[in-house]
Amino acid sequence: MAEQKKMVEAITPMEEDFAKWYTDIVKKAELMDYTSVRGCMVIQPYGWAIWENIQRILDARFKELGHENVSMPMFIPESLLNKEKDHVQGFAPEVAWVTMGGSEKLPERLCVRPTSETLFCDYYAKVIHSWRDLPMLYNQWCSVVRWEKTTRPFLRSVEFHWQEGHTMHETAEEAKAETEQMLNVYADFCENELAIPVIKGRKTDKEKFAGAEATYTIEAMMHDGKALQSGTSHYFGDGFARAFDITFAGRDNSLCHPFQTSWGMSTRIIGGIIMTHGDDNGLVLPPAVAPVQVIILPIAQHKPGVLDKAYELRDLLKKRFRVRVDDSDQTPGWKFAQYEMKGVPLRLEIGPKDMEKNQCVLVRRSDREKIFVPLDELEQAVEAQLEEVRRGIYEKALARRESMTYTALNMEELKDLADNRPGFIKAMWCGDPACEEKLKEAAGVSSRCMPFEQEHLSGTCVCCGKPAQSMVYWGKAY
Amino acid sequence: MAEQKKMVEAITPMEEDFAKWYTDIVKKAELMDYTSVRGCMVIQPYGWAIWENIQRILDARFKELGHENVSMPMFIPESLLNKEKDHVQGFAPEVAWVTMGGSEKLPERLCVRPTSETLFCDYYAKVIHSWRDLPMLYNQWCSVVRWEKTTRPFLRSVEFHWQEGHTMHETAEEAKAETEQMLNVYADFCENELAIPVIKGRKTDKEKFAGAEATYTIEAMMHDGKALQSGTSHYFGDGFARAFDITFAGRDNSLCHPFQTSWGMSTRIIGGIIMTHGDDNGLVLPPAVAPVQVIILPIAQHKPGVLDKAYELRDLLKKRFRVRVDDSDQTPGWKFAQYEMKGVPLRLEIGPKDMEKNQCVLVRRSDREKIFVPLDELEQAVEAQLEEVRRGIYEKALARRESMTYTALNMEELKDLADNRPGFIKAMWCGDPACEEKLKEAAGVSSRCMPFEQEHLSGTCVCCGKPAQSMVYWGKAY
Numbered sequence: 009m010a011e012q013k014k015m016v017e018a019i020t021p022m023e024e025d026f027a028k029w030y031t032d033i034v035k036k037a038e039l040m041d042y043t044s045v046r047g048c049m050v051i052q053p054y055g056w057a058i059w060e061n062i063q064r065i066l067d068a069r070f071k072e073l074g075h076e077n078v079s080m081p082m083f084i085p086e087s088l089l090n091k092e093k094d095h096v097q098g099f100a101p102e103v104a105w106v107t108m109g110g111s112e113k114l115p116e117r118l119c120v121r122p123t124s125e126t127l128f129c130d131y132y133a134k135v136i137h138s139w140r141d142l143p144m145l146y147n148q149w150c151s152v153v154r155w156e157k158t159t160r161p162f163l164r165s166v167e168f169h170w171q172e173g174h175t176m177h178e179t180a181e182e183a184k185a186e187t188e189q190m191l192n193v194y195a196d197f198c199e200n201e202l203a204i205p206v207i208k209g210r211k212t213d214k215e216k217f218a219g220a221e222a223t224y225t226i227e228a229m230m231h232d233g234k235a236l237q238s239g240t241s242h243y244f245g246d247g248f249a250r251a252f253d254i255t256f257a258g259r260d261n262s263l264c265h266p267f268q269t270s271w272g273m274s275t276r277i278i279g280g281i282i283m284t285h286g287d288d289n290g291l292v293l294p295p296a297v298a299p300v301q302v303i304i305l306p307i308a309q310h311k312p313g314v315l316d317k318a319y320e321l322r323d324l325l326k327k328r329f330r331v332r333v334d335d336s337d338q339t340p341g342w343k344f345a346q347y348e349m350k351g352v353p354l355r356l357e358i359g360p361k362d363m364e365k366n367q368c369v370l371v372r373r374s375d376r377e378k379i380f381v382p383l384d385e386l387e388q389a390v391e392a393q394l395e396e397v398r399r400g401i402y403e404k405a406l407a408r409r410e411s412m413t414y415t416a417l418n419m420e421e422l423k424d425l426a427d428n429r430p431g432f433i434k435a436m437w438c439g440d441p442a443c444e445e446k447l448k449e450a451a452g453v454s455s456r457c458m459p460f461e462q463e464h465l466s467g468t469c470v471c472c473g474k475p476a477q478s479m480v481y482w483g484k485a486y
Numbered sequence: 487m488a489e490q491k492k493m494v495e496a497i498t499p500m501e502e503d504f505a506k507w508y509t510d511i512v513k514k515a516e517l518m519d520y521t522s523v524r525g526c527m528v529i530q531p532y533g534w535a536i537w538e539n540i541q542r543i544l545d546a547r548f549k550e551l552g553h554e555n556v557s558m559p560m561f562i563p564e565s566l567l568n569k570e571k572d573h574v575q576g577f578a579p580e581v582a583w584v585t586m587g588g589s590e591k592l593p594e595r596l597c598v599r600p601t602s603e604t605l606f607c608d609y610y611a612k613v614i615h616s617w618r619d620l621p622m623l624y625n626q627w628c629s630v631v632r633w634e635k636t637t638r639p640f641l642r643s644v645e646f647h648w649q650e651g652h653t654m655h656e657t658a659e660e661a662k663a664e665t666e667q668m669l670n671v672y673a674d675f676c677e678n679e680l681a682i683p684v685i686k687g688r689k690t691d692k693e694k695f696a697g698a699e700a701t702y703t704i705e706a707m708m709h710d711g712k713a714l715q716s717g718t719s720h721y722f723g724d725g726f727a728r729a730f731d732i733t734f735a736g737r738d739n740s741l742c743h744p745f746q747t748s749w750g751m752s753t754r755i756i757g758g759i760i761m762t763h764g765d766d767n768g769l770v771l772p773p774a775v776a777p778v779q780v781i782i783l784p785i786a787q788h789k790p791g792v793l794d795k796a797y798e799l800r801d802l803l804k805k806r807f808r809v810r811v812d813d814s815d816q817t818p819g820w821k822f823a824q825y826e827m828k829g830v831p832l833r834l835e836i837g838p839k840d841m842e843k844n845q846c847v848l849v850r851r852s853d854r855e856k857i858f859v860p861l862d863e864l865e866q867a868v869e870a871q872l873e874e875v876r877r878g879i880y881e882k883a884l885a886r887r888e889s890m891t892y893t894a895l896n897m898e899e900l901k902d903l904a905d906n907r908p909g910f911i912k913a914m915w916c917g918d919p920a921c922e923e924k925l926k927e928a929a930g931v932s933s934r935c936m937p938f939e940q941e942h943l944s945g946t947c948v949c950c951g952k953p954a955q956s957m958v959y960w961g962k963a964y
Contacts, residue, residue: 041609044566045596048559050609053624056555077534081526082560082598082629082645083582088522104561105586106598109633110579118523120560120584120598131519131528146531151560151628155587167559 019349021288026232033282034161037291037350047159047166051275054350057299058278059169063149065201065296066171066273069193075145075173080127082150083118088126092251095125098218102154104166120153125219125244125270128174129252132266138257139178142266143186147173162279163236163486170274176254176266180245183267187243190271191224194239201296202277203402204228204284205409206238207432207481209457214441217270221245227456227481229409230283233430235456235485238280241271279486285374285401291351292374292401295394302331302390303352305343307359309335318358321368321386329390348373353397354390374400417466419450422482426451432483436476438469446471453482497827499766504710511760512639515769515828525637525644529753532828535777536756537647541627543679543774544649544751547671553623553651558605560628561596566604570729573603576696580633582644598631603697603722603748606652607730610744616735617656620744621664625651640757641714641964648752654732654744658723661745665721668749669702672717679774680755681880682706682762683887684716685910685959687935692919695748699723705934705959707887708761711908713934713963716758719749757964763852763879769829770852770879773872780809780868781830783821785837787813796836799846799864807868826851831875832868852878895944897928900960904929910961914954916947924949931960 019036020028034040039055051059067077083106090096103119121127132144151169159165173190177183191208198204206226216223220242228238246265248254258264285292295301302325306318318333325331334343347355357369370379370389374397381389412431416422425433433453437443447470448454458478469476497514498506512518517533529537545555561584568574581597599605610622629647637643651668655661669686676682684704694701698720706716724743726732736742763770773779780803784796796811803809812821825833835847848857848867852875859867890909894900903911911931915921922933925948936956947954 041612043559043605044563044608045559045561048561050559050605051557053554053556056557059557060555076531077538078531079529079534079537079629079647081521081523081528082631083523083526085522101588103588104584104596106582107585108583108595110581117586118582127521127528130522134519151557153560167561169557 019288019290022231022286029286029288030279030283031161033286033291033349039278039291040161045166047156049161049165051169054299055278058281058293058297059275061297061299062273062277063171066193066197067149069197070147070171070173073145073189073193075147075175078146078148079150080121080124080131080148082121084121084124084126086117086119088130089119091126091129092219092248095219095248099123099154102156104153104155121150122152122154123270123272124148124150124152124172125174125248126252128270129248129254129268132176132249133252133254136176136254136256136266139259139264141256142176142178143182144176145173145186146175147171160279160486162275162282164276168275170272173269173271175269176249177268178256178258178264178266180267183245183269184243187222187224187241187269187271190269191226191239191241194241194271194273195226197273198226198228198238198277199402201294202281202284203294203398203405204238204280205402205406207457207459208461209459209481211240211457212441212444212455212480214444215455217242219244219247221247225457228280228284229405229412229432229483230280230486231286231408232283233412233432233483235432235481235483236276236280236283237456237485238277239271239273242269244268244270284405286351289345290349293351293353294401295353295398298351298353299330300332300347300350300352301329301394302354302356303343303347304331304333304356304358305340305347306333306335307340307357307362311360313363314358314360317363321356321358321383324386325390328387329394354393356390372397372400374404415465416470418470422447422453422470423451426453426482426484430484432456432481434463434465434479435470435482436465436468437478437480438472438474439477440469440472440474443469443471447482451482453484456481456483456485497766497768500709500764507764507766508757508760509639511764511769511827517756517769518639523644525634527639527643529647532777533756536759536771536775537753539775539777540751540755541649544671544675545627547675548625548649548651551623551667551671553625553653556624556626557628558599558602558609558626560599562599562602562604564595564597566608567597569604569607570697570726573697573726577601577632582631582633599628600630600632601748601750602626602628602630602650603652603726604730606748607726607732607746610654610727611730611732614654614732614734614744617737617742619734620654620656621660622654623651623664624653625649638757638964640753640760642754646753648750651747651749653747654727655746656734656736656742656744658745661723661747662721665700665702665719665747665749668747669704669717669719672719672749672751673704675751676704676706676716676755677880679772680759680762681772681876681883682716682758683880683884685935685937686939687937687959689718689935690919690922690933690958692922693933695720697722697725699725703935706758706762707883707890707910707961708758708964709764709886710761711890711910711961713910713959713961714754714758714761715934715963716755717749717751720747722746722748762883764829767823768827771829771831772879773831773876776829776831777808778810778825778828778830779807779872780832780834781821781825782809782811782834782836783818783825784811784813785818785835785840789838791841792836792838795841799834799836799861802864803868806865807872832871834868850875850878852882893943894948897949900925900931900948901929904931904960908962910934910959912941912943912957913948913960914943914946915956915958916950916952917955918947918950918952921947921949925960929960930962932963934959934961934963
């Protein structure tokens with residue numbers, strides 16, 4: 009077990025330095041590497057395969073709900089970005105500008121898209137004529153660029169990958185229903201596929217998307233008690249439609265503006281997976297998106313029949329699961345540590361003694377539980393154990409979130425919690441941005457969301473004591 | 487049939503103006519739309535669905551051959567682009583430069599990747615240490631930017647989508663074998679999936695990729711006799727490896743440079759599909775990549791049972807084929823023209839009379855052949871007819887290419903052909919770039935490739951009369 013020990017020691021323990029633990033994992037699990045471009049990363053095969061699995065599942069759900077994929081340009085002319093004033097104020101400070109094409113200075117600067125509302129609106133203005141053209145339900149998978157000063161792998165990078173849905177509707181009600189529907193798609197995906205419990209809610213005006221009327225969010229709690237905004241869905245009303253002069257002939261032939269939404273989930277969620285499920289032995293991947301769901305390790309593989317049996321089990325399982333055999337000449341100890349680091353949900357050990365008993369051993373990555381499985385029940389056992397991994401890591405994350413969620417009834421309590429207890433703080437708020445600002449200054453917390461599931465903690469704002477409008481989750485965030 | 491006539495008239499006939507016929511199709515089949523960014527397009531849902539099908543098929547083939555997908559940054563620092571001198575000379579004149587991040591001038595300009603050899607090499611230099619690390623077989627799906635002066639939808643745009651494979655090998659032989667293998671993957675994909683016959687060959691030094699030792703190509707002939715370079719595969723030797731100081735410890739522990747390849751296919755191939763198979767009624771799509779393979783049109787759909795039968799057939803077929811029912815209130819004539827325009831390979835008509843006979847009608851888009859099919863043989867008939875469409879359009883394209891391929895034994899013949907006969911000209915060449923240049927000036931043709939299947943037409947160069955080295959395909963190209 010010397011090798012295993014060595015590999016495990018190579019990660020900084022979470023308790024010692026959470027930030028270092030995180031970067032150790034992204035590097036040692038071979039998810040990404042740094043590049044010569046500040047804030048831009050190579051997403052390595054193992055990391056990209058996780059993203060491909062996320063894409064496949066989400067893309068199928070979007071399409072089931074009638075969305076179609078398109079591709080918009082990566083450049084936005086400056087004049088186009090400037091059309092909606094809240095939007096440009098929010099994004100202009102953090103865009104990359106293309107000013108030269110070849111050796112010629114461009115007559116107008118182009119920004120590399122930080123998000124594509126303006127491009128979609130430019131297109132909608134051309135193609136929407138009648139109520140019969142609505143709804144338009146588009147999505148695109150692409151990368152976008154935001155000139156961030158401080159960057160961290162997956163969590164905040166200059167270039168990142170995402171999907172951005174953009175839809176146009178005949179009525180405000182339909183657009184609002186779409187906004188909510190897509191938030192639910194994200195929440196369901198996080199909880200049931202990624203095993204990440206999330207809180208659904210609405211952002212305060214201060215925290216909403218530049219140009220949106222309302223922003224809805226799902227917020228997840230990381231191991232260190234910080235929040236990760238894991239997906240957002242925006243309702244725009246007809247603000248962009250008016251700015252971009254998008255009109256259609258309504259059912260009564262009157263000229264109308266359509267109502268708009270957009271919604272996105274990004275590679276940031278890979279950071280969320282790491283910081284929700286990972287431990288001091290490395291990554292722990294939810295089975296739905298794990299590039300390898302079952303790693304088969306032949307024990308005493310030089311003994312007759314062992315390797316053949318391993319390949320036979322792989323061929324049996326590969327019809328339904330993503331499975332691999334490691335038949336390299338590394339020691340079992342090295343392999344155990346390696347696949348724990350990579351977060352493979354199930355390890356399957358098969359050796360001569362197991363073969364005698366016509367069984368194998370399954371070990372769950374999440375809790376190292378060993379299960380002896382008769383070979384003729386293997387398929388069902390793998391399916392059941394993958395589900396058990398998912399359930400187990402979800403329950404664990406949920407219990408942690410609950411144990412790290414506190415209630416504050418006044419400023420003193422809130423400051424004390426913010427200073428001493430990592431996690432979420434539930435507190436009442438009057439709705440005044442000035443109080444929000446004060447909480448930030450005095451306690452270093454920001455509003456995460458006004459959850460859909462409201463609780464009545466008291467009748468007054470935690471900050472100013474005036475009548476409360478809603479309960480808010482407060483916390484520190486990535 | 488008035489509506490059909492009207493729709494058909496809306497496309498410029500190919501004979502009248504080929505370029506206009508082409509842009510009419512891309513617009514009316516709703517493949518793309520123009521944007522406010524010069525040379526950049528919106529790829530609309532129908533066009534993007536074709537690309538998604540191309541991606542799915544190619545991606546599976548790449549992965550079967552052991553390639554892994556990764557993601558590199560979209561930006562290349564100027565100093566990195568400058569590292570390989572042939573490469574930078576080829577690409578620097580046509581790149582877009584990012585010079586500002588937010589309101590700050592960048593200390594070093596970044597170009598938006600025109601291709602990613604330099605980024606992959608920068609990464610390889612960090613991760614390749616030993617012969618055990620080789621081969622590295624990477625691919626990425628992304629968009630790239632080349633600041634083209636004149637652009638045309640799909641064929642030449644400022645931003646375009648592609649995949650770029652980048653591999654590193656222990657020996658030159660292995661790298662050469664990879665270059666050839668991937669060219670064969672492209673050729674097989676074009677011929678068997680897209681039904682586009684291609685000529686495989688090697689580019690002359692003048693036409694090869696900037697920085698490559700050898701470029702291999704597949705060349706297809708379009709309706710108008712012009713060539714479309716449809717996929718390329720490059721062998722780099724160890725040139726980039728030396729420029730980027732990529733080394734590994736060989737089997738004998740000596741310090742070695744690895745050998746490199748890259749290969750790409752782009753959205754340009756969608757232009758190739760249009761110009762190979764399209765006709766004056768619109769697009770003709772190869773079944774393998776058609777977003778809709780079978781369009782079901784209920785005839786006299788107000789009659790009892792017709793719509794239900796149409797849905798029943800859809801549900802039967804949808805397990806194996808991409809199929810849709812058009813139950814809108816448009817006339818049959820409009821629908822016929824609409825799906826011909828969109829190039830749907832098979833139209834399935836079902837009406838009350840067909841139902842009485844327990845049959846339906848299949849109509850092939852490619853030759854309008856009608857087949858009456860008993861309903862209990864429908865699945866097999868659809869499969870057979872889709873294959874017949876594929877075979878039919880391939881044969882037609884091949885026959886056209888053969889009838890438009892000529893032989894020239896001297897300059898006079900070559901000039902006469904180039905002036906009067908659109909198509910390919912086979913002619914012998916001495917290997918001197920000066921002769922290649924002369925053919926360009928005198929006859930307006932460029933070398934398409936030195937085909938792998940050589941023919942001995944004569945012993946002397948068509949231009950200078952000196953001993954010939956190889957037979958070359960010459961022509962005009964997109």
